[in-house]
Amino acid sequence: MTEAAKPIRVALLGCGTVGTQIVRLLTEQADDLAARVGAPVELAGIAVRRANKPRPGVPAELLTTDAAGLVTRDDVDVVVEVIGGIEPTRDWLLTALKAGKSVVTANKALLAEHAGDLFAAADATGADLYFEAAVAGAIPLLRPLRESMAGDRITRVMGIVNGTTNFILSAMDETGAGYAEALDEASRLGYAEADPTADVEGYDAASKAAILASIAFHTRVTAGQVHREGITGVTAADVAAARALGRTIKLLAICERVEAGGDRPGEAVAVRVHPAMIPRSHPLAGVNGAFNAVFVEADAAGQLMFYGQGAGGAPTASAVLGDLVAVARNRVVGGRGPRESAYADLPVRPIAQAATRYHISLDVADRAGVLAAVAAVFAQHEVSIAAVRQEGRSSDASLVIVTHSAPDAALRSTVDKIAGLPFVHDVVSVMRVEGEEL
Amino acid sequence: MTEAAKPIRVALLGCGTVGTQIVRLLTEQADDLAARVGAPVELAGIAVRRANKPRPGVPAELLTTDAAGLVTRDDVDVVVEVIGGIEPTRDWLLTALKAGKSVVTANKALLAEHAGDLFAAADATGADLYFEAAVAGAIPLLRPLRESMAGDRITRVMGIVNGTTNFILSAMDETGAGYAEALDEASRLGYAEADPTADVEGYDAASKAAILASIAFHTRVTAGQVHREGITGVTAADVAAARALGRTIKLLAICERVEAGGDRPGEAVAVRVHPAMIPRSHPLAGVNGAFNAVFVEADAAGQLMFYGQGAGGAPTASAVLGDLVAVARNRVVGGRGPRESAYADLPVRPIAQAATRYHISLDVADRAGVLAAVAAVFAQHEVSIAAVRQEGRSSDASLVIVTHSAPDAALRSTVDKIAGLPFVHDVVSVMRVEGEEL
Incomplete structure (x- = not known):
């Protein structure tokens, strides 16, 4: 690292729970990050909806409501997005990538629908696109799948990837409560959002399953191709029935390499999200509350498990900053992160089969x-x-x-x-x- | 990927349990590897001690006993080393790196003593040095620590990283057998080598602990700086005493960020390998046989766990091939993997403190x-x-x-x-x- 290395300038989109933690870590760990990147990492601006809201610890002079303007500013090298949602976020990130800015995003819904467009825009300018925080929060999962296991043949990914539903199902199992009562408790404690639909209907888990399947099987899978069942239909009777069999109910995301079936030869991909009874002796049965855990099975590696916090400001910020160091380092020393790998292009098998x-x-x-x-x-x-x-x-x-x-x-x-x-x-x-x- | 992409040529050093699996996977997954790398990955030669030993599935024409000559051959891009030991392996890898060949190695003993020399040689020519397989076999662990968590502050790494001792301690716990008896059983079943010293005296775990601490704390730690106690002194009475307290005994590798202590201000690193009683309710208590598991604690990410097969031909080959894809891809698209990160240069605190x-x-x-x-x-x-x-x-x-x-x-x-x-x-x-x- 030369002392005079040009700083890497970061535009942050969003300054809520996760964004605030990113600002804090960028400040507190500035020296460490500079040493690891080979250049200082500086905030160039922070796009928010309301610039005049008090945000302790966040430099007011960096705030702007002009996200579209921020992402193309000449002094911005990397755009970090923690707003969520599809539009207008998609537009901003496409604009940033087309302008040659690398992008780090935690946006699972966007990736699960528009990964192809985003990767194409990144390829056109040689920019990086990283999104570790989009699945399983702080758990290093996408990088191991994309890189560590690149020499292996992954056959199955199965895990608990949504903390809200896991909290609700854990509560139902522990107290015998019905779904509505457990949801109320989750809302009261801040584990469920005011509108819990994305979580309890399995949309969030389906987006994550699509991302996991895309990477594991080198095949583009979108959220719409994921068979999705939420937990709103899980009853106290289901939970009691599971208990009577020494089992417990978890919302699982399951991505499998399967035979194409029908009259199609070769392999296919099957991706589904649904509640399922698993034995209490299964390692996933002990994963409670906001924790996530994911099993990966591969031909040579055998069975692997990854476990950690799946959500929350600091854990998500940890994953975002790991990606930020990677793309910043690529800017400093040259090189690019993994591009989309969809060469296998396997068919996605419908759930009915x-x-x-x-x-x-x-x-x-x-x-x-x-x-x-x-x-x-x-x-x-x-x-x-x-x-x-x-x-x-x-x-x-x-x-x-x-x-x-x-x-x-x-x-x-x-x-x-x-x-x-x-x-x-x-x-x-x-x-x-x-x-x-x- | 252009059809005419120049192949990446690999020199393999060693063709035992792991090497044979690497040859198999390179052959069976040739198309997948080519797609992921962006160029075909070909074996240029395989250095072995005895070229005339029958090796089913290994192309005889690639075998050579001249490792030193192989690693500098003009048609070799990457050297993969699965021989083990310090000399002459160290010389061969230094020679390869100085000749600009990237190196992928599973050699924990070598890395734990000579990482500095190897990284310096790699830096001099811009070559890559990867060694995921050196710690915890198939488990993606070093890449997550080096890259995914590069934006976080790791405070502790604790795990079971040696399968032989874990098998022996598990057997003692299950049967009440003494150490000698359990070791005999492990030898009979192939879980212990003819000379088990490196495993049972904790040398193997100490090498892995040194590598983990070096990466986690951005500080060069060698095996000699690791406090090391093996399991040869663990008695049936110890195991029974643990059981009476609802605990079990595991050989743990523990790397901690601590206060320097004494009259030194600031932080230090403490690294130790020793048997310890842990509660039966602890997730590590359920890790049996040849499996490994490692806990990582970081300021922002919180607690993470990685679990999988810690040894064996195919699992180790999986980790090696993941690294091989990374270095081959760096050759094809440009860019370099992580270099040594030892900027923090923390003191290593002696165990007495x-x-x-x-x-x-x-x-x-x-x-x-x-x-x-x-x-x-x-x-x-x-x-x-x-x-x-x-x-x-x-x-x-x-x-x-x-x-x-x-x-x-x-x-x-x-x-x-x-x-x-x-x-x-x-x-x-x-x-x-x-x-x-x-």
Whole structure:
């Protein structure tokens, strides 16, 4: 590092929870960052919606409401974006990349829809595009997938990538509360946003799953291609049923390399987000609250796990600053970070063709022949039963069935048919099952 | 990627368990690797000790016994080293780097002693030096520490980084076997080498700890600066004592940012490898057999964990190939990987100044005044007692003491003095304690 190295100038878009932490770390760790980059890293400006809001620790003279102007300023080398949302953020980042500014973003929704456009704009000018903070907060996950495992063949990525839903499901499991009650608690404690839709309906996790699948399988996957089920339909009865089987319910993001199926030869990608029962002995079962954890399976590496804080100002800022050091260093010493790797271009297989195991819990009349009739419906739909448990309860009985892997469509038809049987009083719970065979 | 991109040519040093897997993956994944690198990756030659040994799947025409000649060949771009040992490997890699070849190595012992020389040689020619496989096998750990966390301040790294000792300690815990018996079992199953010294005496873990500390704290730390205690002194009594307290014994590598202490202001680095009792509820307690797991704590990121296979041919080859893709890509698109980052240059604090908690188990005479006398010795040496448990057993008694954090030297003096007390029949177990306070 030469003493006179030209500073790397950073435009920050957004100054909320994460942005404030970025400003703090850039200031407090200025000497360390300069040593690691090989040049000072300086804030050139901070774009906010309201410039006159008090922001302790944030230099007021850097604030501007003109994001579009800031990102193309001549004295800006790197744009760091922590605003979120699709528009107008997308426009600003495309403009920045086209102007040759490198971009570091935490914006999962944008990446999951428009990664192709953003990478193309970056390629046109040789700029860098980094987004470690977009998935699993502080956990180094995208860089290991993109770089450390670049010599391996990843077969599966499965994890808990949304803290809000994990908090709610943990609370339901611990207290027996219903979904609405647990959501209220999460809102009260600040774990759920005023409008929790993006989290509880699985949109946030689906965006992250799309990003993970794109990187793991070198194939462009968008959020719209991810099969998505949220947790709003998870009931106290589901949670109790899971508990009775030594299991717990987690919202999982699962990205798999699968056979294309149908009459297509070769491989495909299957990406899904849904609640599932997993064994309490599974490492993901112990991941509680705002923590995230992701399993990665690869041919040579075997099974890996990454664990850490999935959200929050400081953890997210840590991931952003790691990326910022990388792109700043690329500016100083030359070189570029990874570009989009979508050469494999595998088809994305629809969920209807996906096979998962299911747990079905029924309230049935307690009389002879019920199990035989129910089993016959499973057989008609070619859904194979792995285990059955039947318990009499005075006039009715509880019937719990766990299937072998079955296509989603076949299972849905089976359950529809069973629900209409005269001696079936209630379909208490239908839930996918992940983890080892029962 | 242009179709006519010039191939990246690789010299492989060593063709044992790991080397054979590297050859296999380079062949099987040739198309994927070419797409990810932007050019074909080809084997230029393989240096082995005996060229006429049968090696299924390895092209015989590539074998040579002339490693020194191979690493400087004009048609070689990258040297991959999986031989191990210090000499002559060090000479070959220095020669390669001085000739401008990038180097990927899995050699922890070499890195832990001579990283400075190797990085200097790499810097002189602009070559890359990567060594992800040197620590924790397939687990992406060094790249996250070097790059993903480059914007954060790491305070602690603690993990299980040696599979052999972990297998032995797991076996002792599960069966109640003594050390010798568990070592025999490990040897029989192929988990321990014919000469297990490097593993069981903690040399292997100390090398890895030195590498982790160097990267985490931007300070050159060599293996010789690591306080090292192996597991040969761990007894069945120690294991039983741990079990009685709801704990288990693991060989831990611990790298900490600490106060320099004494009359030196500022920070220092403390690095140690030793067996320690940890709570059975600690995530590291569940890491068994050949698996490795490493916790990282940083100011902004909080606590992270990385878990996966720590050794073996294919997992190690996965890490090597990830590095190979990175250096090959740097050759194709320009740019360089991280250089040595030792700017912080913190002092390494000797273990005598380090404070850890201890468990001490004594056989004492069962009579009044024993605890008072023992406690007085602790007080004389300014070692504070956190918990005591005394159990009478006919004529003698078991006295278990857990201390608050105490300097190593003070604890040693305390135990020496206590061992000489007339009513102390035996010092059954003295073991460090890690994890949360009791």
